[in-house]
Amino acid sequence: MSLNSEALPKSQEVTAAPEASNQPWEPKIVGFACNWCTYAGADLAGLSRLQYPPSIRLIRVPCSGRTNPQFIIRAFQRGADGVLVAGCHPGDCHYSTGNYFTRRRFLLMQRLLEYMGIDPARFQARWISGSEGPKFQQVVTQMTEDIKALGPNRKMRDVE
Amino acid sequence: MKTIAKAKINALLDEIAKKSNVLAPVAGDGASKFAPYTQGAPVSLDGRTLLPPKDIFFPQTEKMYKFTNNSLEGSLESSFEATKPQVLFGIRTCDAKSIHCLDHVFLTKGFVDEFYQTKRDNTLIVSIGCNGPAEPTCFCKSMDVNPQEADNVDVHLYDLGSEYGAVAKSEAGEAFLANYAALFGDADVKIPEVAGFPLNPNLEGVTEKLQKMFDHPLWEEVSRKCLGCGACTYLCPTCHCFDVSARVAGDQGFRFRCWDSCMFSEYTRMAGGHNPRPSKKERVRNRFLHKLQYFPERYGELLCTGCGRCVSKCPVNMDITNIIKQVREVEL
Amino acid sequence: MITEKMRTAAKDLLEKGEVTTVIGWEKGTFWYNSTPVFISKPEEVDRLVFDEFCANNLAKYLMDYRNAEGKTAVFVKGCDARGVNRLVQDYQVNRDKVFLIGIPCSGMKEAPKTAEKQDSSKLPLLKKCQECATPNPVVYDLLLGDPVSERQVPDRFSGVEAIEGKTADEKYAYWQSMHSQCIRCYACRNACPACNCRECCFDANGLNWLGKQNNVQENQMFAMTRAMHVAGRCIECGECERVCPMGLPIMEINRKILKDINELFGPQDAGMSLEDKPALGQFKLDDPEKFM
Numbered sequence: 001m002s003l004n005s006e007a008l009p010k011s012q013e014v015t016a017a018p019e020a021s022n023q024p025w026e027p028k029i030v031g032f033a034c035n036w037c038t039y040a041g042a043d044l045a046g047l048s049r050l051q052y053p054p055s056i057r058l059i060r061v062p063c064s065g066r067t068n069p070q071f072i073i074r075a076f077q078r079g080a081d082g083v084l085v086a087g088c089h090p091g092d093c094h095y096s097t098g099n100y101f102t103r104r105r106f107l108l109m110q111r112l113l114e115y116m117g118i119d120p121a122r123f124q125a126r127w128i129s130g131s132e133g134p135k136f137q138q139v140v141t142q143m144t145e146d147i148k149a150l151g152p153n154r155k156m157r158d159v160e
Numbered sequence: 161m162k163t164i165a166k167a168k169i170n171a172l173l174d175e176i177a178k179k180s181n182v183l184a185p186v187a188g189d190g191a192s193k194f195a196p197y198t199q200g201a202p203v204s205l206d207g208r209t210l211l212p213p214k215d216i217f218f219p220q221t222e223k224m225y226k227f228t229n230n231s232l233e234g235s236l237e238s239s240f241e242a243t244k245p246q247v248l249f250g251i252r253t254c255d256a257k258s259i260h261c262l263d264h265v266f267l268t269k270g271f272v273d274e275f276y277q278t279k280r281d282n283t284l285i286v287s288i289g290c291n292g293p294a295e296p297t298c299f300c301k302s303m304d305v306n307p308q309e310a311d312n313v314d315v316h317l318y319d320l321g322s323e324y325g326a327v328a329k330s331e332a333g334e335a336f337l338a339n340y341a342a343l344f345g346d347a348d349v350k351i352p353e354v355a356g357f358p359l360n361p362n363l364e365g366v367t368e369k370l371q372k373m374f375d376h377p378l379w380e381e382v383s384r385k386c387l388g389c390g391a392c393t394y395l396c397p398t399c400h401c402f403d404v405s406a407r408v409a410g411d412q413g414f415r416f417r418c419w420d421s422c423m424f425s426e427y428t429r430m431a432g433g434h435n436p437r438p439s440k441k442e443r444v445r446n447r448f449l450h451k452l453q454y455f456p457e458r459y460g461e462l463l464c465t466g467c468g469r470c471v472s473k474c475p476v477n478m479d480i481t482n483i484i485k486q487v488r489e490v491e492l
Numbered sequence: 493m494i495t496e497k498m499r500t501a502a503k504d505l506l507e508k509g510e511v512t513t514v515i516g517w518e519k520g521t522f523w524y525n526s527t528p529v530f531i532s533k534p535e536e537v538d539r540l541v542f543d544e545f546c547a548n549n550l551a552k553y554l555m556d557y558r559n560a561e562g563k564t565a566v567f568v569k570g571c572d573a574r575g576v577n578r579l580v581q582d583y584q585v586n587r588d589k590v591f592l593i594g595i596p597c598s599g600m601k602e603a604p605k606t607a608e609k610q611d612s613s614k615l616p617l618l619k620k621c622q623e624c625a626t627p628n629p630v631v632y633d634l635l636l637g638d639p640v641s642e643r644q645v646p647d648r649f650s651g652v653e654a655i656e657g658k659t660a661d662e663k664y665a666y667w668q669s670m671h672s673q674c675i676r677c678y679a680c681r682n683a684c685p686a687c688n689c690r691e692c693c694f695d696a697n698g699l700n701w702l703g704k705q706n707n708v709q710e711n712q713m714f715a716m717t718r719a720m721h722v723a724g725r726c727i728e729c730g731e732c733e734r735v736c737p738m739g740l741p742i743m744e745i746n747r748k749i750l751k752d753i754n755e756l757f758g759p760q761d762a763g764m765s766l767e768d769k770p771a772l773g774q775f776k777l778d779d780p781e782k783f784m
Contacts, residue, residue, distance in 0.1 A: 069716070069717065069720040070693075070702075070713070070717050070720075073712070073716055073717070074701075077713065090781070097775065100775035101775060103775065103779055103781060104756075104757065104771070104772055104779060105720075105723075105772055107752070107780065108720070108749055108753070108756075108772075110782075111748070111752045112716065112719065112745075112748065112752075115655065115656065115663065116663060116667050116712075116716065117660045117661065117663035117664025117665070117666075118660070118664075119660060125782075158709050189669075190669075190738065190739075191738045191739065210737070211675075220675070220706040221705040221706045296605075296606060296607035297521070358522070359521070381530075384528075384530045384556070385527060385529070385530070385553075387679065387682040387683055387735075388682055389677050389682040389683070390677040390679075391737050393677070394737075395677075403703075403704055405697070405699065405705070406700075408699070408700055416705060418703070418705045418706060420704060421677075424678070425691075425695060426691075426695045426696075426697065471521060475548070475679050475682075475683055475734075475735035476527055476528055476548060479521045481521070482521065
């Protein structure tokens with residue numbers, strides 16, 4: 001069968017939401033941070049007073065491998081402009097093998113999102129260890145810039 | 161009788177569309193269904209649509225009310241909106257009968273569903289009769305439906321070959337025909353004979369027999385191949401079960417209702433986990449008893465209108481006509 | 493004639509008490525319907541048939557017979573046999589409790605539009621059969637008939653590549669259009685051998701999380717979730733696409749993931765043997781890594 005790829009169903013033509021008129025748009029990035037490495041790294045960045053954009057909202061998970069693909073989809077649907085999944089470096093997982101599965105799963109997830117029409121730069125996965133405060137700062141700063149350049153995410157937004 | 165050439169139907173729809181919303185079987189990609197008609201859009205009025213018109217009156221998802229719920233005060237705001245007048249054009253007699261069944265459910269026995277009622281009251285229905293089975297799986301004739309007639313609509317069209325014969329069945333229908341009289345002619349017509357149907361289940365005595373068959377081993381046997389999906393339920397023009405749920409964000413949210421299917425495993429699961437229909441046997445039995453026994457007992461007519469959508473689309477060919485046959489053959 | 497052999501094999505197994513149930517196909521409403529049947533008495537074996545309309549994948553029914561007394565026999569075509577492997581690998585079915593009767597399959601046909609009997613050789617093959625690379629059962633205890641030659645399958649991923657070639661907005665519009673037509677009947681999920689969870693997340697009715705409401709975004713959530721949940725375990729039987737009442741291109745999502753798995757993690761096919769682990773259930777230390 002062929003599906004009409006030209007016309008978006010009327011209800012899905014999303015119009016730009018009126019942003020707060022006196023502030024420039026700031027991206028909302030949802031970050032899934034593994035408890036043992038990335039969250040500790042983020043904590044260290046804070047302790048070291050490293051400045052990074054407040055665009056990221058962190059959700060602590062026990063292991064990056066706990067992150068369900070459904071969380072990513074829901075994050076985009078419910079207002080995220082970007083999603084980050086970050087965990088321990090391969091070989092250093094607190095649960096030995098969790099991040100190996102993360103690696104496979106999110107390689108596929110990113111490609112599936114791209115296949116659905118979402119810019120792959122909106123979904124990133126990184127390895128950030130507990131001592132890598134500066135790396136956490138750098139990843140968030142870079143991602144915020146990337147998403148700012150892409151603009152607010154209008155696709156996959158919830159209709160309600 | 162008033163007549164209109166089939167070739168003029170688009171012109172008629174264009175005229176109607178100038179003054180009100182029109183829902184018709186718009187031809188296009190994807191499964192056939194009743195969709196908003198726009199000027200000049202191609203319509204396919206042959207045969208029946210795959211998706212029944214029940215979602216015009218009973219949408220698959222419908223917001224009911226909004227609420228806020230902060231600690232000191234809460235509020236409730238109904239999401240009810242009166243429907244703007246619209247015309248539903250081209251439903252078949254099986255679907256017309258199904259609307260009659262849904263009226264029983266949503267408008268009678270002491271509670272009137274306002275969401276359903278506003279759509280019903282503000283929709284003018286034009287139906288088309290069939291002179292034979294639209295698909296091999298049609299069996300409306302056996303289910304107390306006259307393929308060529310519908311009485312609970314506003315205007316009924318008879319299929320006369322290259323034209324339709326139109327008869328008003330209500331005051332609104334008479335006004336409709338008067339409004340568009342310019343497009344109709346007048347002629348003596350002969351309504352064709354009804355052709356034979358390949359499927360002819362015999363419903364005689366079935367309701368009474370089923371009343372004694374609740375524990376019969378037949379249900380174990382017929383339910384084995386069922387997959388437990390909801391294809392039959394969601395394609396059925398008379399199925400009307402729904403679930404009520406909510407979306408909450410912080411201290412505000414809304415309640416909505418959405419279609420549900422008794423074929424789903426958790427349909428009767430209650431708080432606490434108990435499920436009185438734990439296996440496919442109970443659920444399949446429930447479906448057929450509802451169609452053939454419970455609804456006739458409560459409202460005096462069968463809940464199946466013989467449209468055949470379930471028979472043609474069921475992944476495993478669960479066939480209600482075959483089950484009726486097996487019920488009749490069973491020795492009690 | 494396969495049908496004769498089916499009936500003989502089934503009768504033999506039932507009379508000797510080697511199995512208590514035989515799952516096969518029988519004729520349905522019209523001559524072009526063949527539908528699953530469950531035989532437990534030797535006298536009933538004449539209901540069994542094998543023809544060009546036996547498209548149903550019978551493997552899934554083994555889940556209903558997990559706790560049955562005695563063994564269950566099931567007739568398996570090429571796709572069905574992979575389905576059985578899928579269920580055994582997912583620990584849903586005990587291989588020792590199943591007796592597999594393999595039937596090499598030359599493909600199943602589309603149903604015609606009218607009820608009158610006609611020459612079935614003129615009917616087109618089902619789309620899933622046109623794309624089938626495993627017509628011979630990969631696992632069986634008894635094989636009926638000779639293996640069939642494998643057909644030349646058109647480029648497996650050409651449909652996926654066609655969609656990949658669109659721009660991002662075109663892709664988005666294409667999938668939004670598909671998701672707006674889904675009625676969430678779950679026929680695809682229920683027909684799929686890889687969807688074998690005891691309780692599906694969509695049945696768990698988590699308030700605010702997953703439910704039955706039907707709109708484009710919820711339907712997209714369902715489609716993408718199901719694709720990711722069967723990722724690496726899909727046996728390409730195509731039942732999901734065949735049973736969809738709306739005719740949605742479900743296999744185009746599953747094949748996209750299959751294409752990516754083949755590219756990223758090496759060529760592999762699910763359900764071919766019990767030794768292979770599903771792609772997302774294993775890892776290699778040198779898996780490709782795009783991440784820093």
